[in-house]
Amino acid sequence: MDNITAPLQFFLDPGKRIYWGYAFTAILIASLATTYQQRSFNPGSQLLALTNPHYWFNRSTLIDYALMLINSLIRTSLIIPALGARLSGALIVGAFLQVNVGDVQIVSSSWLFVAILFSGTLFLADDASRFLLHREMHRWPLLWKMHRVHHSATILTPFTVFRVHPIESVIYSARGFIVFSLVAGTFIWLFKGQLSALEVLGVDALGFIFNMAAANLRHSHVRLSFGPLEGMFISPTQHQIHHSIYHQNVNFGSCLSLWDKFSGTLVRSREIPRDTKLTFGLKQPMKIGRSIGATGRV
Template sequence: MDLNTLNNFLTDIAVAPFTGGSRLAWPFLVASVVLLFAFLLFSANNAVLRGQARQLLTWRYWLNGQSGLDLAYTLLNSALKLWVLVPLLASQMVATIWVINLLQQAFGPGPDWQLAAVGMAGLFTVVFFLLDDVTRFALHWALHRVPGLWHLHKVHHAAENLTPLTLLRVHPLEMALYYCRSLAVVSVVGGVFIYCFVGKVMAWDIIGINGFAFLFNALGANLRHSPVAIQFGALEKWFISPAQHQIHHSVQPQHHNVNYGSALAIWDRWLGSWRSGAEAIDLKFGLSQGQPLRDHPSTSHSPASGQIVR
């Protein structure tokens, strides 16, 4: 590998987590700052939020061992995704074409449904967003409830200091699972729609990102991994707020097994795992000392069952 190739390789690794539709892309970071200032100015509990937001202005919040681990996992997973997963599992376009071919072999030519462009774009956008969100929820639930998967996911929950980079602090195998989930959703939804509408498929996109996903990322998604417990009030019945996700990271026993959702709160409500952001008071994050595999119904308290120790 010559120096130019190495330089391009390292640049791709460093830039990939912050470009395209990534939650860490600069437009979403700016949007999170704007939203934070809006809540600091107009929220009923702005005094509490100001105290929490002051942590963001300290060097200890950004420069510590925990944030160093966040960055290390971010770069490692970026390299593995770009140089292993994508070449190994194929791109979204290739997977979508495979789904279309499979449907054609099974059912013959597509039905060529007719629908106004605006209606079709709306239908595609909504279906994709819902399937993407519910599969995120299902995988996240499994990462907590299946003992073997929890051993992967606890890498993420071990973070005691939440920053936007904590989003990417995940075990490489967990990252691979999420990549496969995303690949499946994109290829299945895209393939089915292209097959049914014979290629005339479009979506409501904003800068190339699903419209609903764009709004989710813009409306404080980066504040989910932060010390600032922004609540959405009555809207939390429908949408997961930053405060609700911070409760999910809490070490307090009453907060285990709750708020698995990414964007929508309806899945948690149906499962009975929904908690209000109002419970986000004096939260501590990480894994409790001597804490058992808390999220497995089958886990006993015997030493053989395994203990998670920070």
């Protein structure tokens, strides 16, 4: 029963993107963006657009919901039991370094400094590894076969984030586990005893800010650009460009756009004329991204 109701818990879990608090800020930001773009505030029509049943219930979104349920079942019945507590991987890495590299200890007078350094390192490693895996998903035919499920969405809603092939979902979980184990294990080894389990497992502060700042609008039809900040952070419009049938080999980043900048795959919102309607899905052959080879994949 717990497995079945797990997706409902997503609304109450700050670790999930559709947590009610993030949904609330997303609606607020969407309203502000729409008001700004239309140069007028029309709460009636905004509410109508938000509650339009054709937007939330259609052929595309039904697949999102089905995959959300399937992936949640796999997570609770397979991934969590298989990978166990996240800390176990970190402790193994820490013990491995202690035995094979030797006893190193950095003493810091401030636990806060260690905690901030740890959160920052974990955030960077997590975001970079997501970027790399996502880019490979588009590059390798076998991985693309799975990842195209996410791109087959023709209507983007915040639930599209769960529209992922079950095997892709398992691969991403394994990635998260490996990255966390490596980073946390290294910190446990370097700062023995100065980083408590609580800090290691604490709420990911940067991820929280990212989710509050309109991450839900990435999968929506609300155009929201970050202007000059798009060279640093991926805006909702930049991810929508990634979903556009013409531009799928660009903007692979999750939070930071630096990785795309380095790999030559960054496209800013201003490069797409404002009045260009972005069409989502797989139907048409796409144009090729900046630096990724011409594969003709869609």
